[in-house]
Amino acid sequence: MTSFHKGFLKVIIIGDSGVGKTSLLEAFNYKKISKSAKPTIGAEFTKRKVKLQDGRDVNLQIWDTAGQERFQSLCTSFYRGTDCCILVYDITSSESYENLDCWRQLFQSTTGDEQTQEIPIILVGNKCDRDRNVDPDRVQIDWVQKKKCIHHIETSALNLLRVEELFQLTAQYGYQFFEQSRLGAIGSGHSMINMQQMRKSQRTQLLNTPNTSRVSLGSKKQNVNSKDQCGC
Numbered sequence: 231m232t233s234f235h236k237g238f239l240k241v242i243i244i245g246d247s248g249v250g251k252t253s254l255l256e257a258f259n260y261k262k263i264s265k266s267a268k269p270t271i272g273a274e275f276t277k278r279k280v281k282l283q284d285g286r287d288v289n290l291q292i293w294d295t296a297g298q299e300r301f302q303s304l305c306t307s308f309y310r311g312t313d314c315c316i317l318v319y320d321i322t323s324s325e326s327y328e329n330l331d332c333w334r335q336l337f338q339s340t341t342g343d344e345q346t347q348e349i350p351i352i353l354v355g356n357k358c359d360r361d362r363n364v365d366p367d368r369v370q371i372d373w374v375q376k377k378k379c380i381h382h383i384e385t386s387a388l389n390l391l392r393v394e395e396l397f398q399l400t401a402q403y404g405y406q407f408f409e410q411s412r413l414g415a416i417g418s419g420h421s422m423i424n425m426q427q428m429r430k431s432q433r434t435q436l437l438n439t440p441n442t443s444r445v446s447l448g449s450k451k452q453n454v455n456s457k458d459q460c461g462c
């Protein structure tokens with residue numbers, strides 16, 4: 231069951247250690263990241279209110295998890311009830327990109343979403359203020375076209391680039407998932423819903439297709455310096 235029945239949407243941030251999960255959350259909450267970042271131990275959550283496109287407020291309960299392997303079994307215990315997953319890699323680290331499939335499988339097997347793959351996954355390439363080692367075209371083919379994620383976005387927690395947009399998308403997709411789950415529950419006779427709620431759900435269908443928020447390199451000059459690599 232989705233967490234929205236309890237008055238909030240549950241969001242989980244996963245990915246390798248050092249990709250910038252904690253920094254993204256800090257950038258969202260405090261508009262800056264700490265200079266002396268330490269690896270996260272276990273998991274911790276914060277709550278934030280986010281406005282949806284239709285003006286409604288939703289509360290997000292955002293779980294920042296440790297990427298280090300020794301915390302993996304502890305962290306997976308927090309995956310259940312997730313309404314939207316933020317899966318992060320570091321665009322400077324091809325290893326963090328190669329490990330994405332493991333994270334996705336771990337998430338889907340833990341939440342029981344392997345077959346249906348309904349829980350939205352937003353794929354985030356962080357540190358786009360730096361030179362990239364991950365080919366964005368490959369991400370498009372491997373993840374967006376194969377619909378392994380619902381959206382791909384490149385961010386810089388350091389420069390606060392597209393961080394707000396990331397969490398706005400998270401709220402939107404999480405809410406859409408909640409609405410769809412509720413409609414599914416009606417189909418199986420588990421819950422009551424009225425026509426007004428049904429119409430509200432239809433309004434949120436706008437986010438159905440895979441998307442990408444990466445700025446196209448093609449639209450930039452060819453001789454870009456490292457800071458301009460992703461169009462930042």
Ligand SMILES: Nc1nc2c(ncn2[C@@H]2O[C@H](COP(=O)(O)OP(=O)(O)OP(=O)(O)O)[C@@H](O)[C@H]2O)c(=O)[nH]1
Pocket residue numbers: 245246247248249250251252253254263264265267268269270271295296297298356357358359360385386387388389
């Ligand atoms: N250049 C740059 N550095 C970043 C960015 N985001 C995070 N960092 C740095 O990357 C390092 C790791 O960031 P964290 O946020 O601690 O990484 P994490 O994913 O939370 O790591 P774990 O907690 O171990 O899983 C820190 O030194 C951050 O300052 C970014 O957008 N750009």
Ligand SMILES: [Mg+2]
Pocket residue numbers: 251252253268269270294295296297
């Ligand atoms: Mg962390």
